[in-house]
Amino acid sequence: MSLFIGEIEVPGQKNNVEKKKRLLKKKVVRYLYFHGPKSAIEISKKLKTSIPTITSTIAILCKNGILSEEGQGNSSGGRRPLLYGLCRNSLYILGIDIGRYTTKMAIYNSRMEALTGLQHYEIALVNDEKFLDHIQTYAQQLIIDSNIDKEKIIGIGIDMPGLVDSENGRNFTYFTQESGTLAQLLTRKFGLPVYIENDAKARALAEFRFGLAKGRKNVLVLHVGWGVGLGMILNGKLYRGHNGFAGEFSHIHFSENGLLCSCGKSGCLETEASGKALVRHAEESIAKGKNSNLAELLVGKSNENLHKIIIDAADSGDQLAISIISKVGLELGKGMSTLIQLFNPELIILGGRMADANRYLLTPIQQSLNHYCLRKIGEQTEIALSELGANANILGAVAMVVENTFEI
Numbered sequence: 001m002s003l004f005i006g007e008i009e010v011p012g013q014k015n016n017v018e019k020k021k022r023l024l025k026k027k028v029v030r031y032l033y034f035h036g037p038k039s040a041i042e043i044s045k046k047l048k049t050s051i052p053t054i055t056s057t058i059a060i061l062c063k064n065g066i067l068s069e070e071g072q073g074n075s076s077g078g079r080r081p082l083l084y085g086l087c088r089n090s091l092y093i094l095g096i097d098i099g100r101y102t103t104k105m106a107i108y109n110s111r112m113e114a115l116t117g118l119q120h121y122e123i124a125l126v127n128d129e130k131f132l133d134h135i136q137t138y139a140q141q142l143i144i145d146s147n148i149d150k151e152k153i154i155g156i157g158i159d160m161p162g163l164v165d166s167e168n169g170r171n172f173t174y175f176t177q178e179s180g181t182l183a184q185l186l187t188r189k190f191g192l193p194v195y196i197e198n199d200a201k202a203r204a205l206a207e208f209r210f211g212l213a214k215g216r217k218n219v220l221v222l223h224v225g226w227g228v229g230l231g232m233i234l235n236g237k238l239y240r241g242h243n244g245f246a247g248e249f250s251h252i253h254f255s256e257n258g259l260l261c262s263c264g265k266s267g268c269l270e271t272e273a274s275g276k277a278l279v280r281h282a283e284e285s286i287a288k289g290k291n292s293n294l295a296e297l298l299v300g301k302s303n304e305n306l307h308k309i310i311i312d313a314a315d316s317g318d319q320l321a322i323s324i325i326s327k328v329g330l331e332l333g334k335g336m337s338t339l340i341q342l343f344n345p346e347l348i349i350l351g352g353r354m355a356d357a358n359r360y361l362l363t364p365i366q367q368s369l370n371h372y373c374l375r376k377i378g379e380q381t382e383i384a385l386s387e388l389g390a391n392a393n394i395l396g397a398v399a400m401v402v403e404n405t406f407e408i
């Protein structure tokens, strides 16, 4: 048990009154983690608890070094109220974003500040426990480099590809365990609580807690990279489905093109509406001798850079680049119109490398939405580009640790 949780749990206190007090402490910490410093009145209103009860809970948390006074808020007539927030270094969370080719890590304090910045490790995801040993070694080194008290780390959040049952800590695609779960294996390895989540869902959670979906109730988050990831916030909660597998949008049957998909089936949405489709269109057009600078620009470049090269070419006016991005955008919009009609979201957030194509992608998407959506539904949905940047996944993984640790 981390020092932080120890302060909150206070072992041995098991009667109902103490349980209620403990739950209230968790609620206060969780609320302040996600919303920043607040006054006792604001906390009391939000948690629907009397001001005297909140005031005494705040006093205990301040005494234990978890909360501190953070200046004064705006007055609504009388004296300006004192604000309380989490002490900057009262707790830490390690976030790990496992990608197919790169793993990123960062340690965040209670103010969502990444202590050692976002670290990148060029390591391909392979289905072998040795991969996890490497990750553990990198993580241990990062903890040492950050100079923090390991006892204050409340947990590790990991997002990764695959079919993930987050609630039970299982990944059915990678590191499937004969006995126990992946989360249990990692918890043993790290000696800290570990929570795992699918990468698309972690991104949706990040948008919900820290990004454009904050305060919204029905938002879809699309990540368009090589494939298309979908995370859904429905009725103000991350929607996981029955087993945690909801949102496999990339692999719905979409076309009779007969093209083999990464999942082994053919004609999935990602064969037409993803970064992978964009690169295929570029290669096919070049092979047909279409007049474009792309033929020279793409020679010998690694997969990691292809989208950026094509998007940059579009920005400098290359007509082939513009037309193939548009082609992908039209297909993506077609897929999105299905999502809009099924879920009636107020907002769809687009992220991933393809989102860098901005207007070259958004215009054809809108064209498809106009074409395929019922007008009344389509015009209610706003489309926006994610503002969270490269650490979106990790922020989601970190939010997951907070949600699980301070479960209410």
Ligand SMILES: [Zn+2]
Pocket: 250, 251, 252, 261, 262, 263, 264, 265, 268, 269, 270
């Ligand atoms: Zn597929």
